[in-house]
Amino acid sequence: MKILLIDGTIIGSKTGAILEQVKVYIEQLNGELKLEILKLSDFEHQFVDGRPLEKYNDDMRLLVRKFEEAEGYVLATPIFQGSIPGVLKNTFDLLHPRTMRYKPVSIVANGGTHQHHLVVENQLKPILDYFRCLVTPNYVYTTTHHFGEGNVIVDQDVHDRLRELARVFVQYAEMGKNLSKETIDKH
Numbered sequence: 348m349k350i351l352l353i354d355g356t357i358i359g360s361k362t363g364a365i366l367e368q369v370k371v372y373i374e375q376l377n378g379e380l381k382l383e384i385l386k387l388s389d390f391e392h393q394f395v396d397g398r399p400l401e402k403y404n405d406d407m408r409l410l411v412r413k414f415e416e417a418e419g420y421v422l423a424t425p426i427f428q429g430s431i432p433g434v435l436k437n438t439f440d441l442l443h444p445r446t447m448r449y450k451p452v453s454i455v456a457n458g459g460t461h462q463h464h465l466v467v468e469n470q471l472k473p474i475l476d477y478f479r480c481l482v483t484p485n486y487v488y489t490t491t492h493h494f495g496e497g498n499v500i501v502d503q504d505v506h507d508r509l510r511e512l513a514r515v516f517v518q519y520a521e522m523g524k525n526l527s528k529e530t531i532d533k534h
């Protein structure tokens with residue numbers, strides 16, 4: 348089962364560091380999941396403007412393929428201007444609405460301030476609900492003070508929450524295995 352761990356930004360490195368840690372925790376629980384970290388910063392992005400898919404560059408088409416082939420996702424986003432990065436929203440806009448249907452998704456987010464943790468609830472989750480994802484009930488929000496030298500996560504509580512996120516994600520992945528293939532709803 349292919350799981351994409353998406354670093355949803357082209358600026359900064361803390362979300363990437365969180366994903367590396369989540370990857371370790373998922374691997375400890377289930378060695379059979381094929382985990383791949385996908386960094387939006389590795390892609391040459393184009394604005395989604397309604398053109399047919401074949402008119403986008405190779406990177407944009409690769410993004411679509413990666414999302415379609417994956418059977419689950421861990422999404423990492425920083426908070427920018429009280430919201431998610433434009434490049435992440437642009438990536439969502441690129442996808443067919445059924446791409447992530449009934450597939451498990453866990454969210455990790457990092458902001459400069461605690462005050463913006465509800466961006467996950469108010470802005471990211473509604474998008475994933477539109478896609479009808481199986482969003483795990485727990486997500487992990489970090490801020491700068493949870494990190495030490497070299498972006499190592501130094502906060503024990505964050506580690507505990509990431510381990511718990513991984514535990515729930517692995518079970519959602521099991522649940523989503525057949526559910527995503529069995530859809531009869533074409534709308």
Ligand SMILES: Cc1cc2nc3c(=O)[nH]c(=O)nc-3n(C[C@H](O)[C@H](O)[C@H](O)COP(=O)(O)O)c2cc1C
Nearest residue numbers: 359360361362425426427428429457458459460463
């Ligand atoms: C353009 C921009 C806007 C930001 N807006 C917010 C914000 O509204 N709320 C917030 O908590 N952090 C905000 N931040 C901080 C980031 O969420 C995050 O903490 C920081 O980019 C981490 O960067 P690093 O991975 O390079 O350490 C913003 C950062 C940037 C670059």
